[in-house]
Amino acid sequence: MALKGKNNTRFFFKFTHYTLFLFSWLFLDGFTGSLEDFLAKAVDAAKAAGEIIRNGFYETKRVEHKGLVDLVTETDKKCEELIFEFLKQHFPDHKFIGEETTAACGPTELTNEPTWIVDPLDGTTNFVHGYPFVCVSIGLTIERVPTVGVVYNPIMDELFTAIRGKGAFLNGKTIKTSSQTELVKSLLAAEVGVNREKCAVDDATDRINRLLFKVRSVRIAGSCELDLCGVACGRVDLFYETEYGGPWDVAAGAVIVHEAGGLVFDPSGKDFDITSRRVAASNPLIKDAFVEALQFPG
Incomplete structure (x- = not known):
């Protein structure tokens, strides 16, 4: 499905801005590496x-x-x-x-x-x-x-x-992400984060409990970066976590998923912010259904 004009323009601007910055940094600022x-x-x-x-x-x-x-x-x-x-x-x-x-x-x-x-x-x-x-x-x-x-x-x-x-x-x-298109046939990786305040734990476990009825199964393996790599190589179809430690938990995995053809985004569906301690990932075919499943009242 083609992107709507406004979203496509925004993506093109962001991509072009980054590309121009990278070009100028590599070739105009005396950069000596690669x-x-x-x-x-x-x-x-x-x-x-x-x-x-x-x-x-x-x-x-x-x-x-x-x-x-x-x-x-x-x-x-x-x-x-x-x-x-x-x-x-x-x-x-x-x-x-x-x-x-x-x-x-x-x-x-x-x-x-x-x-x-x-x-x-x-x-x-x-x-x-x-x-x-x-x-x-x-x-x-x-x-x-x-x-x-x-x-x-x-x-x-x-x-x-x-x-x-x-x-x-x-x-x-x-490696490439999976081509799964159905949520009910998807394997989800999830983590509960490091925040043990009751409200944070309740939110994490409630979301996992609800998702159990919408996906094939859930895996909680204890490594955000390896979960992201699991999405990248197609071992799992979906991943999300909130309240993880910091950007070191996602910085490497995010680019690996991206380059494997996947998407990394905020669980709300908005753009991913590496400093937000909120992340979700999937292949492009199932993102919309996954985002919808992640949204719960209250």
């Missing part, structure tokens, strides 16, 4: 951090609490230090936002500057319990747009990568 170089270095960093995760996976962990259910281990901290040190050596003029740095020092504003957004160990609770749904997540935003994404699960040895405009890949092979 998006491919960014990806290659991010992959190197992710694999090095993945080795730390793999070595610590079956060992006894020393666990700290950032919140009621939000955990952190020495592995999280070591991985973030390694990734930041490595990337800063290669890209000293870039900005950096990390989950553990934010927890220790407070939030860093996301600007239009090239910014690496890192979750050194997405799925820390899974890691603590020896559940292999864990990953290193490294995303690069340019003008706040997710542009390069690397998600690496070192336990299952799965490497998801994408550059905006260049496609999405799993271990070097092209």
Whole structure:
């Protein structure tokens, strides 16, 4: 179905604005790297951090609490230090936002500057319990747009990568979202977030309970980034989460879904805001039905 004129014009303006910015930044501002170089270095960093995760996976962990259910281990901290040190050596003029740095020092504003957004160990609770749904997540935003994404699960040895405009890949092979068109036949991935205030928990569980009657089944696996990658490679058809930790939970996965032919959006159906802590994803064929199913009175 063709887009309506107004929406099409808005999309064209946003796309053109971003493209012109990227062109001028790459070629007019003395830029010496490339998006491919960014990806290659991010992959190197992710694999090095993945080795730390793999070595610590079956060992006894020393666990700290950032919140009621939000955990952190020495592995999280070591991985973030390694990734930041490595990337800063290669890209000293870039900005950096990390989950553990934010927890220790407070939030860093996301600007239009090239910014690496890192979750050194997405799925820390899974890691603590020896559940292999864990990953290193490294995303690069340019003008706040997710542009390069690397998600690496070192336990299952799965490497998801994408550059905006260049496609999405799993271990070097092209991936695409599913072509499912019926909600009732769809597999939904969902998470309950880290907010344990009663109203937030009630909202999350109520929405999942209602969706259970509209989709084939629901999976809650404990990693926002790997859920997004699941949509990207067609393992699941739908995903949503609210009240997740921060932009590090979506920065890499968002571009991977986009490049796999999927859509990333706010659960209300509005445009995705990487700083909002609200995300949904699907293939384009089922988005409207999914958004409608996500809306509940009150």
